Amino acid sequence: MDRSRLEALSDGVFAVALTLLALNIAVRGPADKGHDLWHQLGALWPTFLAYLVSFFVIGIIWVNHHGLVRNIVAVDRTLLFLNLVLLLFVVLIPFATTTVAEYGLRDSWDGRVSVALYAAVFLGMSVGFGLVFEWTLHGKRTHSPLPPERRWAARIRFVGGALVYLVTIGVALLSAVAGFVLIAAVAVYYVVERSSSPSSPVSPSEKVTPAN
Amino acid sequence: MDRSRLEALSDGVFAVALTLLALNIAVRGPADKGHDLWHQLGALWPTFLAYLVSFFVIGIIWVNHHGLVRNIVAVDRTLLFLNLVLLLFVVLIPFATTTVAEYGLRDSWDGRVSVALYAAVFLGMSVGFGLVFEWTLHGKRTHSPLPPERRWAARIRFVGGALVYLVTIGVALLSAVAGFVLIAAVAVYYVVERSSSPSSPVSPSEKVTPAN
């Protein structure tokens, strides 16, 4: 009950971020004399691909946020600000997505920097989620608290998850395509894994309390 | 209760998508020396028409989503991701609407491709809705489940509905206007039919459980 506005603000930001992802999908239209619409749409494939990946990464973090917050007993100011750190990076995802799409996943230096930026924003989001998760581990803040002997395992899984994005920054600087494939693979993995086994253990960027 | 955040995210996405539809309605303003505002507004008729159709198609899918989700007992992760597939296509509607409007429903190859794209996004939305609907058919997931003997009839109606949009893609490639009229007619039909008989059976892109 007390957490309703935390959820309302977060859902609002998630919803607007999801919708803004598509705001930068645009063809040049009749003004592009040299190319018909069919080819303009074809040339947008990196844009559609980046849109798809970002949409599901935001979707996964929303699903996990949903599970994590549902378990919280009472909200305090610290949690509200930690949640804002998470949202700060969620809001940057449309910008990072547009930048990746603009450089077309090409293996130029700029293309590699754009994928590294993309991974860095997801790393920030992952850290933000981790801060909220860490908050839930202490005191009597959740309906079904994680027993102390399982906290370190959960934290290690979290650090491991953030590490995947950290490694991806490095990989992206060597190969734009490899970095992007790594990010997309992580997203596909969690959508598939989560959907098939709802009680699966926590994982990279989607730390979940056992209550989920 | 558990489905409140599913509804919150979906309503947020529907609301932002509805509002962004109008974001691309713009006159060139005083910068357009050759045309006064009256004629600029007149030249926007394909934009206003596409806005009107898209607004009510999103409205219809929202009304049906409302009816379908209200009947759900408990949300699981699979449902959350199936719902994201639906939203993925809802979010693309402003892009498809702008593209159709830009090519002005003219019967050039580009104009026909733009209407086919428009129909394809609605087909995707229809398939996404169908996935959520299929999920509600299994287990004890709804308050008033559809009896087994009526499931196939409902599915056939659904496939029929998606087929209308599939056929429209083909029609649009032959005639932009015919394709657009077909999409508009489907929207008008469901607004009128639904409003006059609230307990009417399910239909093309608006599969509804009997509970509605």
Add this chain to the structure above:
Amino acid sequence: MDRSRLEALSDGVFAVALTLLALNIAVRGPADKGHDLWHQLGALWPTFLAYLVSFFVIGIIWVNHHGLVRNIVAVDRTLLFLNLVLLLFVVLIPFATTTVAEYGLRDSWDGRVSVALYAAVFLGMSVGFGLVFEWTLHGKRTHSPLPPERRWAARIRFVGGALVYLVTIGVALLSAVAGFVLIAAVAVYYVVERSSSPSSPVSPSEKVTPAN
């Protein structure tokens, strides 16, 4: 309870429309070599003025929507679609606001057409609100229904309200400033009147049930 998603979608659209109003407020920035920021801001006065009026007109309609919907017992499909007609025009307000601001309330033919367009969008919103209001008058749809003998008085007040915007279209075509002042005066009147007497009778574009 049943009306919660009607309220959620409407509040979402109202909130996004309010926020998008300011999206078109922009200075040309350092690119505008000939004018410093102070003068650029000064030249934006028609933009700020139109923003202010539109913000409060949307605010008034939201306050009245709040009062009207709170009184509804159960939502049906007809109401959902009538509400969509209202939202259809709310969503057009940022477009009309930007157009009015672009022509700077100047008394050219274009300036007069822009104010007439502005009034026409408010007329559409007013009619949409009137349709929702008319729906609440019939059957046992509200917690405190309007007694039959007071319905015609309420309708006449409504028609009177829509007439103000209709007249304003005509006035605007004669004088842009007079049309705009009329719209602003209506907004100021309702904010002041409503706030000072919460149980005041219904009025132009803000038809309210007696329950408010």
Add this chain to the structure above:
Amino acid sequence: MDRSRLEALSDGVFAVALTLLALNIAVRGPADKGHDLWHQLGALWPTFLAYLVSFFVIGIIWVNHHGLVRNIVAVDRTLLFLNLVLLLFVVLIPFATTTVAEYGLRDSWDGRVSVALYAAVFLGMSVGFGLVFEWTLHGKRTHSPLPPERRWAARIRFVGGALVYLVTIGVALLSAVAGFVLIAAVAVYYVVERSSSPSSPVSPSEKVTPAN
């Protein structure tokens, strides 16, 4: 219960305003032949900095709004309009943020005017919050009303808070950097102070009732 739509509209506006803050973060992309992406991102530092400060200022006001409104017994029309005054300025924050970022915190006259504009929008937001706060002081409007002997202290704290932004307008006109640092310092102070002592007394732009 009655305040649910006030919260819904406000949360919607806060969420959209937070997300729109990032809408103007953009690199020029491959079109910018002279600069690689790495340097384009580096040149965006004033944009990222202004984004960060605005995000947390909106976040702080949201946290305080949350605390203030939660304490309200019943909503009346006056409160709804006072709340709209607050939102009127919240919606202008993305515009002010973009303008500050465009002038790059440089100590030109334009740069100083842009920071003064930024402070002026925050002053307006602060006054809007103060109006809502003042409303809560009268009658039996809150669950745990502030005792009369503490009201003047609270008001003085409020006037003091608004004064900080008023002074910042003056400081900014002398030095863009000093004005911006002052605004950022206020934001940092309240995030830190609030998080460490949830029952801390009210303060500048974040007037809170004792119930928080």
